[in-house]
Amino acid sequence: MNKYFLGVDLGSTTSKSVIINENDEIIGRGITNTRSNYSIAAEIARDEAIYNGRFSVLKKKLEAEIKAKPQYKKYINDLESVFQYEQFKVRLDKLGDELLKTCKTFFKDKEMQDSIINHLRNIRKSFKPVIKKEYIYNNLGSKNQFFRDIVSEKYNEEVNKLDSSLFEPLMTVWDKSISPAENQLITFDFKELLEKAMEELRIKYKNLPDTVADNTSVNFDAELNLLKGNFDQVSETLRKHIEEIADLEFNIANMTGTGYGRALLPFAQECIRSEILCHAFGAHAIFPNTRTVLDIGGQDTKAIQVDKYGLVTSFQMNDRCAAGCGRYLGYIADEMSISLNELGPMALKAEEEVTICSTCTVFAGAELRELTNIGKKREDILGGLHKAIIMRAMSLISRSGGVFNEFTFTGGVARNPAVIKYLTQLVTDNYGDNIKINIHADSIFMGALGGAMFAKRNIKADLPDLKKRKELVTE
Amino acid sequence: MKTEQQEVIKEKSMLIQKDMLSNLFKELSNTHQTGKKVVYTFVPGNLTELILAFDMLPVYPEINALQSGMRKKSASYIREAEKIGFSEDVCTYVKCDIGMMLNGNVGPTGEKLPPPDLLLLSYTGCFTFMKWFENLARLYPGVPVAMLHTPYQEDGCITQDQIDYMVKQLKEEVIPKMEMVSGKKFDMERLSKMMINSAESEDLLVKILETAKNKPSPIDAYFAGVYYIGPMFTAFRGTDEAVGYYTELNNEIQERLSLGLGPITPEGELKEEKFRLVVEGPPNWTNFREFWKIFYDMGAVIVASSYTKVGGVYDLGFRHDYREPLESLSKYCMGCYTNMNLPQRVNLLADYVKDYRADGFLINSIKSCNSFSAGQLMIMREIEQKMEVPVGFIESDLVDPRYFSYSNIKNRLESFFQMLEQRKVIMAHEN
Numbered sequence: 063m064n065k066y067f068l069g070v071d072l073g074s075t076t077s078k079s080v081i082i083n084e085n086d087e088i089i090g091r092g093i094t095n096t097r098s099n100y101s102i103a104a105e106i107a108r109d110e111a112i113y114n115g116r117f118s119v120l121k122k123k124l125e126a127e128i129k130a131k132p133q134y135k136k137y138i139n140d141l142e143s144v145f146q147y148e149q150f151k152v153r154l155d156k157l158g159d160e161l162l163k164t165c166k167t168f169f170k171d172k173e174m175q176d177s178i179i180n181h182l183r184n185i186r187k188s189f190k191p192v193i194k195k196e197y198i199y200n201n202l203g204s205k206n207q208f209f210r211d212i213v214s215e216k217y218n219e220e221v222n223k224l225d226s227s228l229f230e231p232l233m234t235v236w237d238k239s240i241s242p243a244e245n246q247l248i249t250f251d252f253k254e255l256l257e258k259a260m261e262e263l264r265i266k267y268k269n270l271p272d273t274v275a276d277n278t279s280v281n282f283d284a285e286l287n288l289l290k291g292n293f294d295q296v297s298e299t300l301r302k303h304i305e306e307i308a309d310l311e312f313n314i315a316n317m318t319g320t321g322y323g324r325a326l327l328p329f330a331q332e333c334i335r336s337e338i339l340c341h342a343f344g345a346h347a348i349f350p351n352t353r354t355v356l357d358i359g360g361q362d363t364k365a366i367q368v369d370k371y372g373l374v375t376s377f378q379m380n381d382r383c384a385a386g387c388g389r390y391l392g393y394i395a396d397e398m399s400i401s402l403n404e405l406g407p408m409a410l411k412a413e414e415e416v417t418i419c420s421t422c423t424v425f426a427g428a429e430l431r432e433l434t435n436i437g438k439k440r441e442d443i444l445g446g447l448h449k450a451i452i453m454r455a456m457s458l459i460s461r462s463g464g465v466f467n468e469f470t471f472t473g474g475v476a477r478n479p480a481v482i483k484y485l486t487q488l489v490t491d492n493y494g495d496n497i498k499i500n501i502h503a504d505s506i507f508m509g510a511l512g513g514a515m516f517a518k519r520n521i522k523a524d525l526p527d528l529k530k531r532k533e534l535v536t537e
Numbered sequence: 538m539k540t541e542q543q544e545v546i547k548e549k550s551m552l553i554q555k556d557m558l559s560n561l562f563k564e565l566s567n568t569h570q571t572g573k574k575v576v577y578t579f580v581p582g583n584l585t586e587l588i589l590a591f592d593m594l595p596v597y598p599e600i601n602a603l604q605s606g607m608r609k610k611s612a613s614y615i616r617e618a619e620k621i622g623f624s625e626d627v628c629t630y631v632k633c634d635i636g637m638m639l640n641g642n643v644g645p646t647g648e649k650l651p652p653p654d655l656l657l658l659s660y661t662g663c664f665t666f667m668k669w670f671e672n673l674a675r676l677y678p679g680v681p682v683a684m685l686h687t688p689y690q691e692d693g694c695i696t697q698d699q700i701d702y703m704v705k706q707l708k709e710e711v712i713p714k715m716e717m718v719s720g721k722k723f724d725m726e727r728l729s730k731m732m733i734n735s736a737e738s739e740d741l742l743v744k745i746l747e748t749a750k751n752k753p754s755p756i757d758a759y760f761a762g763v764y765y766i767g768p769m770f771t772a773f774r775g776t777d778e779a780v781g782y783y784t785e786l787n788n789e790i791q792e793r794l795s796l797g798l799g800p801i802t803p804e805g806e807l808k809e810e811k812f813r814l815v816v817e818g819p820p821n822w823t824n825f826r827e828f829w830k831i832f833y834d835m836g837a838v839i840v841a842s843s844y845t846k847v848g849g850v851y852d853l854g855f856r857h858d859y860r861e862p863l864e865s866l867s868k869y870c871m872g873c874y875t876n877m878n879l880p881q882r883v884n885l886l887a888d889y890v891k892d893y894r895a896d897g898f899l900i901n902s903i904k905s906c907n908s909f910s911a912g913q914l915m916i917m918r919e920i921e922q923k924m925e926v927p928v929g930f931i932e933s934d935l936v937d938p939r940y941f942s943y944s945n946i947k948n949r950l951e952s953f954f955q956m957l958e959q960r961k962v963i964m965a966h967e968n
Contacts, residue, residue: 335955336948336952336956338952338955339952339955339959371963373956373959373960374927374956375921376917376921376927376928378930379945379949381942381945382942461914463918
């Protein structure tokens with residue numbers, strides 16, 4: 063039987079999990095936003111990694127066929143997107159139940175209650191097809207894995223279209239319902255959802271227009287055309303394999319928990335590791351020549367020096383203040399009323415970065431308003447803010463001993479293109495252009511990957527004072 | 538996070554120490570009856586023998602501050618000092634001390650401390666000390682101030698010129714003021730006799746500290762070092778009681794050593810020594826027990842530390858010498874840890890890592906201490922490169938509880954200990 067190893071990185075903002083096989087290959091990735099209930103977040107991240115893992119196993123199994131027939135790969139990728147939509151639907155129903163429950167307890171007046179429930183139904187009716195289309199045609203699941211973000215964006219849009227007197231009650235019921243809905247641990251019936259997804263996919267391809275002419279919202283490409291032409295044949299050929307992976311048992315041989323919330327993970331204590339070690343180990347595994355690691359997460363910035371084994375020799379972390387981390391960007395995005403994903407691309411358009419004197423999150427917000435009022439361009443302000451983040455990180459790196467070749471950048475913030483731009487600039491300015499800078503598409507998963515690799519190596523933390531706790535995964 | 542308060546396990550030496558200290562504070566509270574004169578002075582470069590040779594009593598504001606920190610009184614004292622305008626960044630020993638004085642000068646034992654008859658600034662290597670005493674001079678108008686300017690070991694050595702300069706200050710500035718305040722004539726012979734006791738205590742102290750070279754170490758040379766091994770030294774060095782105390786302590790520790798026992802912690806003996814560390818920088822006092830607990834819970838023993846050398850680096854060979862009392866007081870002042878230049882400190886710490894067979898090196902950086910913080914990152918890098926041991930860096934403060942973040946420190950220390958553990962595993966595998 064195949065053996066798998068799980069790493070869970072419970073960060074302050076997001077919880078990530080990675081499953082690797084015995085060859086250290088990443089088989090599954092799962093991510094969710096961290097909630098007040100850490101074990102739920104960890105379990106959701108783990109389940110997501112297992113679902114993702116099943117699709118990876120399928121692709122791996124059919125590696126040769128996929129190479130020969132790109133339509134197979136397209137089918138499997140599309141199926142995973144639709145599967146994610148099916149998961150989304152289940153959670154959306156839970157949210158619906160919660161909203162209804164809240165309305166019934168919160169509004170004493172029957173008329174008011176009915177009116178709000180009616181509005182909620184209409185809102186759902188309007189946004190559900192929009193989200194469905196995003197999942198099915200534009201692979202929303204791979205872009206945004208956070209239920210709360212996806213649904214709240216659309217909900218807000220719909221509420222804003224309504225009379226302003228409805229804003230308050232609709233937002234109140236929302237605020238009271240979203241967390242309970244999100245915090246429910248849902249056991250998805252993988253097989254059932256997969257069946258539904260296959261049917262949904264069939265409908266999608268049946269209804270696809272033959273030509274690109276009138277439908278610009280669909281990205282036509284070679285693979286899609288190939289699949290459309292052979293849909294039934296592909297679907298039939300793959301069915302057997304798909305059914306097999308639906309029944310696949312994931313034998314998690316060992317696991318490691320890490321991250322900010324690791325102490326609260328319901329893991330056996332010997333399975334808990336420091337995130338410093340995990341990030342370094344993960345980064346070193348992907349880029350074996352790594353000597354310096356910078357990790358910018360939700361509330362921590364870590365500068366880590368590692369040796370040739372991937373072992374940490376020293377590290378520095380921000381103390382007392384978390385300005386310049388992921389949450390800081392989140393706050394700025396809120397202040398500017400744009401989404402977090404738009405920040406980086408907008409900052410890239412800066413022509414002349416404004417100097418931001420303060421890297422205190424709250425003060426930066428005030429500074430931003432002030433600069434906007436005196437007519438500075440948003441792009442230039444954002445450019446300055448991104449640069450300020452990196453300046454702060456550079457000082458932490460200096461404290462840890464400087465940048466050594468190769469330099470690997472990890473953490474959620476490594477997805478931001480403007481951060482990468484300024485980091486590259488400042489590393490080159492300060493340490494010369496002989497430093498190879500590594501950034502991996504999976505940078506946000508580095509801690510979880512390092513954790514999974516520790517689990518595989520079974521290197522025990524072996525801390526004597528710590529009591530054993532209930533194990534989370536016993537499969 | 539609250540730790541459960543258990544009964545602290547104490548050795549005989551600790552009980553003797555307690556008696557000696559409470560007697561000193563009692564004596565201090567009785568000066569209005571006994572007429573004994575009181576000298577406020579500092580731990581680094583202290584002139585204890587000289588003070589005692591005039592039958593005066595020493596008061597160490599730093600020790601009062603750290604005691605107030607341990608007894609959870611420092612927060613309100615610091616607030617008092619900030620109320621009258623001391624900035625957030627000022628050394629918290631200073632603010633705690635000033636706050637205590639503003640609050641009626643009730644010492645750590647609950648007894649009122651007498652005002653100073655002499656302010657003896659015996660060490661100028663810390664610039665803050667000068668400012669501290671300027672403030673004390675204003676708080677106690679009319680009290681004479683004696684300042685002993687201590688040349689820094691910029692070139693890494695103590696020269697004859699420097700010794701002469703110090704002796705001249707002792708003769709012309711310090712001793713005349715002491716004679717004036719105490720009303721007694723300086724007695725060189727008495728001072729010289731005390732130095733025989735000093736050297737004996739110093740031999741014993743070094744013997745005790747060096748037991749940490751053994752595996753397992755019978756002592757913790759940082760937490761226990763500052764808690765019961767070192768402090769007696771400052772106030773009592775040169776007395777028969779000090780020799781008695783260190784003889785008892787040495788017997789205790791030699792016995793632990795011969796039985797193969799680990800260090801004593803507030804929760805009893807440490808059963809398994811897992812990590813041996815060298816620590817640079819002062820400890821945190823407001824959460825001393827919690828802080829120590831993180832270490833002993835992980836099986837970490839500090840085998841050598843720099844803070845216990847602030848009162849003298851006797852393991853480098855210096856002893857007070859009865860044949861040249863004033864010269865040796867001068868050498869002593871200039872030889873304390875904080876008066877050594879940075880390369881000297883690096884060499885000392887590197888030797889500690891080697892001689893005490895340490896697995897790692899850790900710095901506790903103190904937010905409000907310029908004296909210690911300057912150069913710490915350089916020291917850390919040098920040790921990392923020179924000795925090839927994992928290094929760690931944590932931050933807290935002396936006596937301001939606002940700057941002790943239990944979870945931050947625990948998080949970093951956990952990572953550090955895991956680094957050490959992992960290195961052991963991998964290195965064992967590689968070899």
